[in-house]
Amino acid sequence: xxxxxxxxxxxxxxxxxxxxxxxxxxxxxxxxxxxxxxxxxxxxxxxxxxxxxxxxxxxxxxxxxxxxxxxxxxxxxxxxxxxxxxxxxxxxxxxxxxxxxxxxxxxxxxxxxxxxxxxxxxxxxxxxxxxxxxxxxxxxxxxxxxxxxxxxxxxxxxx
Numbered sequence: 001x002x003x004x005x006x007x008x009x010x011x012x013x014x015x016x017x018x019x020x021x022x023x024x025x026x027x028x029x030x031x032x033x034x035x036x037x038x039x040x041x042x043x044x045x046x047x048x049x050x051x052x053x054x055x056x057x058x059x060x061x062x063x064x065x066x067x068x069x070x071x072x073x074x075x076x077x078x079x080x081x082x083x084x085x086x087x088x089x090x091x092x093x094x095x096x097x098x099x100x101x102x103x104x105x106x107x108x109x110x111x112x113x114x115x116x117x118x119x120x121x122x123x124x125x126x127x128x129x130x131x132x133x134x135x136x137x138x139x140x141x142x143x144x145x146x147x148x149x150x151x152x153x154x155x156x157x158x159x
Contacts, residue, residue: 034065
């Protein structure tokens, strides 16, 4: 089906998520901490990453290196990843202000708490986030087609 990203420093959680992704038909792309994910983003930005890009990201917030919300914010700044659905997960309580800031300023689509929901509930949640993001992308204004009229998109006469 595709590739889904998981960035999680706890081995047990990361391995469970990888297994869930595989059961659902997705190949996992995994990073053990924020440092590894940040280097991957460096490669994407430099144009040196030649692998498949994930369709969805599930990121831990608090981990060594860059935090999940920092990774999400950087992902939103890269053309190749800016429309990817991003879900953050945490075992810690967030204030309403922290929660809203991550949604608003970091481009996060959803924040969930650990322990993670059961297999079916998590799948439904991630599918819902993905589908909502796809719908938003489909509704987004598209740039005009070059060679056409800038207002209507119709081909220029005599072209």
